[in-house]
Amino acid sequence: MPKLKVITFGCQANELDSERIAGLLASQGYQAAEAMEEADLIILNTCSIREKAEQKVYSQLGKLQILKRQKAGLVLGLSGCLAQQEGERLKKRFPCLDLVAGPQDIGRIPALLAQARGEESYLPFGNEDWHGIEPCRESRIKAWVGIMEGCDNFCSYCVVPYTRGRERSRPPEDVLLEIEGLLTRGYREITLLGQNVNSYGKGLRPPVTFPELLYRIETLVGGRLWVRFATSHPRDLTPQLVEALAELGSLCEHLHLPIQSGSTRVLRLMNRGYTREDYLARVNLVRSRVPKISITTDIIVGFPGETEGDFQDTLSLLQEARFDNAFSFKYSPRPRTAAAAFPDQLPEGLKSSRLQGVQRLQAQISLEKNRTLLGREVEVLVEGEGERGFLTGRTRQNKIVHFQGSGQKAGGLVLVRLEEAFPYHLKGRVVT
Numbered sequence: 012m013p014k015l016k017v018i019t020f021g022c023q024a025n026e027l028d029s030e031r032i033a034g035l036l037a038s039q040g041y042q043a044a045e046a047m048e049e050a051d052l053i054i055l056n057t058c059s060i061r062e063k064a065e066q067k068v069y070s071q072l073g074k075l076q077i078l079k080r081q082k083a084g085l086v087l088g089l090s091g092c093l094a095q096q097e098g099e100r101l102k103k104r105f106p107c108l109d110l111v112a113g114p115q116d117i118g119r120i121p122a123l124l125a126q127a128r129g130e131e132s133y134l135p136f137g138n139e140d141w142h143g144i145e146p147c148r149e150s151r152i153k154a155w156v157g158i159m160e161g162c163d164n165f166c167s168y169c170v171v172p173y174t175r176g177r178e179r180s181r182p183p184e185d186v187l188l189e190i191e192g193l194l195t196r197g198y199r200e201i202t203l204l205g206q207n208v209n210s211y212g213k214g215l216r217p218p219v220t221f222p223e224l225l226y227r228i229e230t231l232v233g234g235r236l237w238v239r240f241a242t243s244h245p246r247d248l249t250p251q252l253v254e255a256l257a258e259l260g261s262l263c264e265h266l267h268l269p270i271q272s273g274s275t276r277v278l279r280l281m282n283r284g285y286t287r288e289d290y291l292a293r294v295n296l297v298r299s300r301v302p303k304i305s306i307t308t309d310i311i312v313g314f315p316g317e318t319e320g321d322f323q324d325t326l327s328l329l330q331e332a333r334f335d336n337a338f339s340f341k342y343s344p345r346p347r348t349a350a351a352a353f354p355d356q357l358p359e360g361l362k363s364s365r366l367q368g369v370q371r372l373q374a375q376i377s378l379e380k381n382r383t384l385l386g387r388e389v390e391v392l393v394e395g396e397g398e399r400g401f402l403t404g405r406t407r408q409n410k411i412v413h414f415q416g417s418g419q420k421a422g423g424l425v426l427v428r429l430e431e432a433f434p435y436h437l438k439g440r441v442v443t
């Protein structure tokens with residue numbers, strides 16, 4: 012049987028796409044390869060969100076070019092956002108590439124493969140019907156469930172609407188059927204995925220909203236597994252969604268809500284559709300209804316024209332919102348996006364020092380937040396072995412916890428007393 016290796020870059024949506032690619036090719040007879048060297052087909056599933064993500068792909072491609080020279084018959088493919096963005100240009104630049112398919116073309120990969128082998132393709136050319144593709148999942152505990160694809164927001168910095176296309180929502184019946192299958196296979200956690208999950212339902216007939224989908228999922232799973240979702244846009248965080256978070260027992264107490272900047276002026280330039288005050292009001296509403304909620308965010312520093320004052324607004328926002336964690340990035344101009352053509356692009360050095368400022372402050376806040384949890388007994392979903400005999404897992408708040416194991420198995424739920432706090436994880440002891 013031919014062997015396949017998929018190498019994934021980027022976000023959770025890409026991780027799911029890699030599982031879809033593996034699922035699709037399993038139905039064509041491909042088996043997973045452990046090591047790159049044993050693969051007959053290698054697919055790089057790429058990301059282009061920032062320049063750095065692109066560079067990682069190019070350096071991996073350089074290595075594969077050498078491998079291909081050594082191994083006759085090795086087929087190389089490129090999928091994902093960079094494939095969509097650079098398309099055929101990449102085939103010219105890297106003649107070692109046999110096929111290129113964007114995130115909307117995953118269904119076409121078998122046909123493209125046949126074409127690359129010079130075969131007459133008898134396979135249907137496919138389309139973007141990713142709904143029907145059964146992912147070949149990496150984990151037996153946690154599963155990604157795609158509920159929508161694409162994005163209509165056109166934030167001025169973001170390449171995603173160009174790579175993943177317009178928003179398409181998956182019918183609720185399909186989503187529920189997939190979750191039912193995961194329940195029977197004993198999965199313990201699902202994460203509903205989409206670029207903008209809380210605008211789920213656009214274009215569906217009969218109409219259905221994201222909170223309505225969550226209530227239907229709750230009825231189905233009834234506490235048998237944990238439910239998470241990512242990513243939400245602050246503008247679409249409705250009171251109904253907050254109520255769902257407060258009421259539904261399966262929904263974990265965690266919300267990833269990217270703010271991007273603490274300056275209303277910059278938010279306007281980013282085309283985000285909310286002000287600093289709108290955002291804070293929503294965070295306060297969520298916290299008043301779900302006191303245990305942990306909230307995480309994304310921050311971009313060094314957006315074109317970001318002044319020292321704007322940057323200070325971001326720092327003060329972090330102080331005010333006190334996120335459990337923040338993922339922060341230096342602004343990177345992306346092809347076709349509006350902001351790439353904005354005047355006043357900031358020098359790299361300034362972006363770096365601002366990034367450091369954000370990261371230093373957030374590490375301190377994250378540590379303080381984690382310290383408030385010390386002494387508590389929390390449920391941990393065991394994911395596997397960590398370092399030096401420790402087991403590792405996550406809480407419903409999505410906190411990473413390391414604890415000394417004594418026979419607990421991956422997929423099990425254990426009660427852990429939290430004893431030591433760090434910025435990005437906690438340590439604890441199993442309560443017997």
Ligand code: 5AD
Pocket residue numbers: 060061168169170269271309310311340341342343344345
């Ligand atoms: N430059 C830097 N960061 C970006 N992000 C998206 N586009 C860019 C860009 N051009 C960040 C945002 C988003 C996260 C996934 O990546 O913070 O929420």
Ligand code: SF4
Pocket residue numbers: 020021022023024025057058059060091092170171174175
């Ligand atoms: Fe990268 Fe964005 Fe594409 Fe995910 S959707 S792979 S983060 S560019």
